[in-house]
Amino acid sequence: MVIGLLAGRGNVGRTTLSLALARLAAERSKVSLYEYDVVSPKLIPFFPWQAEEVKRRITDIDREKCTLAGKCLEACQFGVIKREGDSVRHRLHLCRGCGACREVCPERAIVWKEVPCGEIGRGEQGNVTLHAARLRPEEGWDGFLTRKLRETFPQQGDAVLKAPLGLSAPALRMVKESEAFVLVSTVHPHVEDEVKVFGEIVQGFGVPGAVVLNLSAEVPESVSRLCQSLGLTTFSLPRVEGLAPGRELLAEAPELRPTLEEIIAWGGGK
Ligand code: SF4
Numbered sequence: 001m002v003i004g005l006l007a008g009r010g011n012v013g014r015t016t017l018s019l020a021l022a023r024l025a026a027e028r029s030k031v032s033l034y035e036y037d038v039v040s041p042k043l044i045p046f047f048p049w050q051a052e053e054v055k056r057r058i059t060d061i062d063r064e065k066c067t068l069a070g071k072c073l074e075a076c077q078f079g080v081i082k083r084e085g086d087s088v089r090h091r092l093h094l095c096r097g098c099g100a101c102r103e104v105c106p107e108r109a110i111v112w113k114e115v116p117c118g119e120i121g122r123g124e125q126g127n128v129t130l131h132a133a134r135l136r137p138e139e140g141w142d143g144f145l146t147r148k149l150r151e152t153f154p155q156q157g158d159a160v161l162k163a164p165l166g167l168s169a170p171a172l173r174m175v176k177e178s179e180a181f182v183l184v185s186t187v188h189p190h191v192e193d194e195v196k197v198f199g200e201i202v203q204g205f206g207v208p209g210a211v212v213l214n215l216s217a218e219v220p221e222s223v224s225r226l227c228q229s230l231g232l233t234t235f236s237l238p239r240v241e242g243l244a245p246g247r248e249l250l251a252e253a254p255e256l257r258p259t260l261e262e263i264i265a266w267g268g269g270k
Pocket residue numbers: 058059075076077078079080081094095096097098099100101102
């Protein structure tokens with residue numbers, strides 16, 4: 001069982017649901033829980049956390065050598081280096097370390113530099129092992145850390161994968177090994193558009209897909225019909241009154257257990 005949880009919008013319960021599914025599946029066997037949202041890794045506080053600092057290589061400008069030739073500005077496809085009056089500004093936190101600017105500088109004024117970009121670690125509790133990373137707040141690019149996270153902890157065994165926020169390529173790259181995709185959402189004015197995009201994703205990957213409408217007593221008829229036409233299964237999870245931050249769904253709302261078990265079974269768990 002490898003279930004990937006996606007969300008087009010924030011604060012819809014992706015963290016709560018992924019944790020509840022992992023805990024439930026772990027009642028039968030060991031489960032890996034992957035927190036791929038390195039910008040906002042909300043799963044970390046639920047586990048004893050041991051992490052190591054991660055550094056990455058970026059470029060910087062040697063001001064003593066720079067003659068404002070401007071070649072680096074043209075070479076950088078990420079718009080990291082900007083001309084400002086009679087100076088050049090290098091926004092280090094956005095640099096992707098591709099080295100293109102270094103190749104073209106006629107003065108050899110671009111130098112390599114190592115900077116901390118975040119931390120990667122794990123936390124174990126019972127049968128659930130969390131693998132996660134946390135981007136430093138000042139970092140403007142999460143690509144290096146997410147790649148490093150996947151390399152450090154390759155996916156194996158039964159797993160629940162929490163994707164980065166969004167239904168775009170970076171989020172899908174992180175959960176592409178999933179055997180089943182879940183869209184976590186709520187009833188909101190654009191939910192049908194979101195479901196359509198998700199339906200296309202699921203069809204593209206050729207895996208089963210489900211929509212979990214959180215904070216909803218039931219799935220509205222229009223959403224249900226749409227999901228049916230797209231071959232998506234639907235679940236609804238009613239609002240849990242008084243579920244404070246840091247509290248777990250399974251412990252606080254045991255009445256949701258049957259629905260959560262259905263999701264696990266649908267996703268290939270026993
Ligand atoms: S290393 Fe690449 S991303 Fe960084 S400033 Fe140079 S060209 Fe831009």
